[in-house]
Amino acid sequence: MPATPLFRRLDVAPAYQKVADAIEREIINGRIKPGEPIGTEQQLVEQFGVNRSTVREGIRVLEEGGLIRRDSSRRLQACLPRYNKLATRLSRALILHEVTFRELFEASMTLEVASVEGAVERATAENIAELSDNLARSAQAVGNPADLAELDQEFHVLMAKASQNRVLQLAREPAAQLFFPTTEMIVAGVPEGGARLVEAHRHLLDAIKRRDKEAGVAWTRRHLQDWRRGFEKIASLDRSVEHTYMEHAGATRQ
Amino acid sequence: MPATPLFRRLDVAPAYQKVADAIEREIINGRIKPGEPIGTEQQLVEQFGVNRSTVREGIRVLEEGGLIRRDSSRRLQACLPRYNKLATRLSRALILHEVTFRELFEASMTLEVASVEGAVERATAENIAELSDNLARSAQAVGNPADLAELDQEFHVLMAKASQNRVLQLAREPAAQLFFPTTEMIVAGVPEGGARLVEAHRHLLDAIKRRDKEAGVAWTRRHLQDWRRGFEKIASLDRSVEHTYMEHAGATRQ
DNA sequence: TCTTATCGGTTTGTCCGACAAAGCTAGATT
DNA sequence: AATCTAGCTTTGTCGGACAAACCGATAAGA
Numbered sequence: 083m084p085a086t087p088l089f090r091r092l093d094v095a096p097a098y099q100k101v102a103d104a105i106e107r108e109i110i111n112g113r114i115k116p117g118e119p120i121g122t123e124q125q126l127v128e129q130f131g132v133n134r135s136t137v138r139e140g141i142r143v144l145e146e147g148g149l150i151r152r153d154s155s156r157r158l159q160a161c162l163p164r165y166n167k168l169a170t171r172l173s174r175a176l177i178l179h180e181v182t183f184r185e186l187f188e189a190s191m192t193l194e195v196a197s198v199e200g201a202v203e204r205a206t207a208e209n210i211a212e213l214s215d216n217l218a219r220s221a222q223a224v225g226n227p228a229d230l231a232e233l234d235q236e237f238h239v240l241m242a243k244a245s246q247n248r249v250l251q252l253a254r255e256p257a258a259q260l261f262f263p264t265t266e267m268i269v270a271g272v273p274e275g276g277a278r279l280v281e282a283h284r285h286l287l288d289a290i291k292r293r294d295k296e297a298g299v300a301w302t303r304r305h306l307q308d309w310r311r312g313f314e315k316i317a318s319l320d321r322s323v324e325h326t327y328m329e330h331a332g333a334t335r336q
Numbered sequence: 337m338p339a340t341p342l343f344r345r346l347d348v349a350p351a352y353q354k355v356a357d358a359i360e361r362e363i364i365n366g367r368i369k370p371g372e373p374i375g376t377e378q379q380l381v382e383q384f385g386v387n388r389s390t391v392r393e394g395i396r397v398l399e400e401g402g403l404i405r406r407d408s409s410r411r412l413q414a415c416l417p418r419y420n421k422l423a424t425r426l427s428r429a430l431i432l433h434e435v436t437f438r439e440l441f442e443a444s445m446t447l448e449v450a451s452v453e454g455a456v457e458r459a460t461a462e463n464i465a466e467l468s469d470n471l472a473r474s475a476q477a478v479g480n481p482a483d484l485a486e487l488d489q490e491f492h493v494l495m496a497k498a499s500q501n502r503v504l505q506l507a508r509e510p511a512a513q514l515f516f517p518t519t520e521m522i523v524a525g526v527p528e529g530g531a532r533l534v535e536a537h538r539h540l541l542d543a544i545k546r547r548d549k550e551a552g553v554a555w556t557r558r559h560l561q562d563w564r565r566g567f568e569k570i571a572s573l574d575r576s577v578e579h580t581y582m583e584h585a586g587a588t589r590q
Numbered sequence: 591t592c593t594t595a596t597c598g599g600t601t602t603g604t605c606c607g608a609c610a611a612a613g614c615t616a617g618a619t620t
Numbered sequence: 621a622a623t624c625t626a627g628c629t630t631t632g633t634c635g636g637a638c639a640a641a642c643c644g645a646t647a648a649g650a
Contacts, residue, residue, distance in 0.1 A: 096632065098396070110428065112578070122601060133634045135389050138603090142352070142396040147425055155642065156602065163429035171401055172426075172506060174364065175417035181502045189503035192450040196443070248435045249443035252426060253507040324366070350603060376630060387605045392632090409613060410631060 097132050101140030102147075104130070109149050109160045120150055120158035169255035176256060180322035183264075183313060186257055191306050193254035194238065198286065198298040200245025205290050209244035213287050216240060220283060224276040231266035237283050244290065260323055261309075268312035278308055351386050355394030358384070363403050363414045374404055374412035423509035430510060434576035437518075437567060440511055445560050447508040448492065452540065452552040454499025459544050463498035467541050470494060474537060478530040485520035491537050498544065514577055515563075522566035532562055 095103070108114045120126070126137045141158065144150045148163030176186075201209070216237050223229040238258060242251040269275040282305035289298035313319065317326045349357070362368045374380070380391045395412065398404045402417030430440075455463070470491045477483040492512060496505040523529040536559035543552035567573065571580045 098632085110431065116432070124601075135392075135635095136633060138389075138393060139396045139632095142393045143400045146397045146400040148429065152602095162432055163425070165429070168422075168426055168429055171417070172422055175402065175419070175422055176503060176506065177364065178370070178416050179502055185501045185503045188454070188501055189450070189507055192446060192504070193507065196446040200442070247439045247442055248433055249430060249439045249511050250446070252430065252510065253443055253447065256506065257503050352603085378630075389606095390604060393603095406631090 097130075097136045098139035098143070101126070101130055101132065101137055102143040105140070105144055106147075106149055114160045116160050116162045118160050120160060122157070165252050165255055166259070169252070169259055172256035173259040176260060177322075177324045177327075180324055181260075182320050182322055183317070183326065184319040186260055186323065187306070187310055187313075187319065190254070190257045190261060191303070193250065193257065194241075194302050194306060195299055197238070197242045197245050197247075197250055197254060198290070198302045199295055200247050200250060201241045201290050202293055202295045202298045204246045205244035206246075209240065210287070210291060212240050213237065213244065213290065217280070217283050217287055220280050224280055227266045227270035227276065230269050230276050230279065231262060234265050234279060234283075235262045237286075241286070241290075263327065264313055265309070267316060268309065271316050272312045275308075275312055279305070282308065351384075351390045352393035352397070355380070355384055355386065355391055356397040359394070359398055360401075360403055368414045370414050370416045372414050374414060376411070419506050419509055420513070423506070423513055426510035427513040430514060431576075431578045431581075434578055435514075436574050436576055437571070437580065438573040440514055440577065441560070441564055441567075441573065444508070444511045444515060445557070447504065447511065448495075448556050448560060449553055451492070451496045451499050451501075451504055451508060452544070452556045453549055454501050454504060455495045455544050456547055456549045456552045458500045459498035460500075463494065464541070464545060466494050467491065467498065467544070471534070471537050471541055474534050478534055481520045481524035481530070484523050484530050484533065485516060488519050488533060488537075489516045491540075495540070495544075517581065518567060519563070521570060522563065525570050526566045529562075529566055533559070536562065 105114075105120065109116075114120065121129075123134055123137055123141070126141075127134050130137065141150070145152075148167055149160065150158055151161045153159050205213075216233055220230060220233045220237065223233055235258065238254075239251075242254055245251070265279075269279065282301055285301040286298060286305070289295075289301060310319070359368075359374065363370075368374065375383075377388055377391055377395070380395075381388050384391065395404070399406075402421055403414065404412055405415045407413050459467075470487055474484060474487045474491065477487055489512065492508075493505075496508055499505070519533075523533065536555055539555040540552060540559070543549075543555060564573070
């Protein structure tokens with residue numbers, strides 16, 4: 083082999099991938115801003131000089147990656163990847179990797195505590211208003227496990243948002259999505275479960291309002307321990323998420 | 337509106353999406369296991385009764401989602417989504433959302449501390465061997481910022497792996513990927529930076545070996561604070577990751 | 591005048607057929 | 621038996637085609 087190679091590596095990616103990469107590059111480095119149109123398929127065909135089928139395959143890749151979407155009239159435009167769309171993929175990956183609820187619980191304990199700490203420090207009046215609104219609706223829904231589970235999910239999303247830390251928001255989302263269906267099972271199966279949940283949220287919101295970090299952390303811990311106790315009444319922490327959901331069918335809507 | 341609607345919602349997803357959904361369903365619920373072949377495009381054409389172009393668009397969606405891949409001979413097979421492929425997408429999303437290094441730092445502090453706690457509790461002999469190996473190589477690379485940054489990244493991945501918590505492993509990855517390029521900048525710019533980094537890793541590994549959680553947590557904090565001090569010498573914590581990388585070009589290889 | 595209906599022109603989603611390149615298979619050759 | 625070769629398969633790409641949905645603007649009606 084010569085010291086200085088005569089040739090550089092050839093770039094031999096399939097054309098559809100190059101199309102996707104080219105568009106991605108423009109979005110990532112900001113030359114195309116979120117919301118701006120990408121152009122029609124025909125225009126892309128002309129610009130890249132490839133067939134429309136090829137362009138379309140490239141578009142599918144970007145669309146799935148969340149970098150572009152089609153607006154109401156199906157025209158292509160750049161967009162900010164939505165956290166919970168990406169998180170859905172991750173949640174799926176976690177299921178396929180057969181993670182256990184114990185892993186989920188441990189990680190969530192860390193993430194939710196961090197989230198509440200941030201919220202206590204930095205929640206805005208608007209954040210607090212959103213949380214209050216959620217709490218009011220939750221109080222109404224105590225008797226309805228499905229609704230309450232959804233409101234619980236929303237409460238924790240709002241708390242992460244109140245932390246003003248988007249990295250944290252994103253990091254907690256996959257685990258939270260896997261938690262969600264179990265909350266319904268637990269609230270439905272454990273008497274007083276709903277009331278305890280709302281009670282915990284009330285104290286959490288209160289701690290955020292009073293900027294009382296210690297109380298916030300304590301109630302988060304209690305809230306999650308509650309979940310854990312409830313969960314252990316109906317399933318094992320050490321079984322995989324996948325198997326548990328399989329057995330409690332019907333919890334897998336989308 | 338009648339009490340019981342006469343008609344059910346129409347299912348009006350495009351065909352390529354239905355193809356992707358159908359295959360995804362089979363993989364998620366385990367009827368197709370990771371590694372198993374999906375079949376050729378022609379077979380899918382026959383099974384779904386749609387055109388090959390349509391099948392191919394569906395395949396692109398799944399491929400980008402990490403649920404299927406093409407093996408050495410380009411045949412389709414189901415696969416376990418790789419964490420760091422998914423994390424790459426999340427990192428990209430974080431960049432587009434213009435997160436700041438402050439957010440990154442705060443979230444990483446939480447995640448790395450949790451990771452080391454898990455490692456102290458549950459690291460296996462093999463985990464420790466991997467970490468030792470990494471440490472030895474790092475000691476060799478003290479003078480080489482690029483290599484050392486890569487080894488640092490690997491060290492933290494190995495520590496997360498040693499925590500035996502896959503949810504945590506996945507949750508920390510996106511933030512870690514954004515950290516990585518800065519480590520090189522810091523080690524290159526701060527004298528003694530490399531030595532301090534290796535020193536911190538040595539103490540971390542030691543704490544894991546001795547199952548000394550307190551020391552592990554303390555050294556993780558110190559390690560990250562070191563990063564932060566180094567970082568603040570060359571850039572501002574409150575600027576977005578995107579802008580910082582733009583200015584320090586060349587750190588964006590892939 | 592304001593609303594509604596209509597009618598081309600675009601654009602997307604899908605289909606058909608085709609072909610070169612690369613991989614695989616199995617029979618032919620040494 | 622190991623190797624080579626020719627044929628078959630599969631993927632990546634291309635060109636063209638068409639129905640349905642959508643857009644914009646104009647014409648008709650209240």
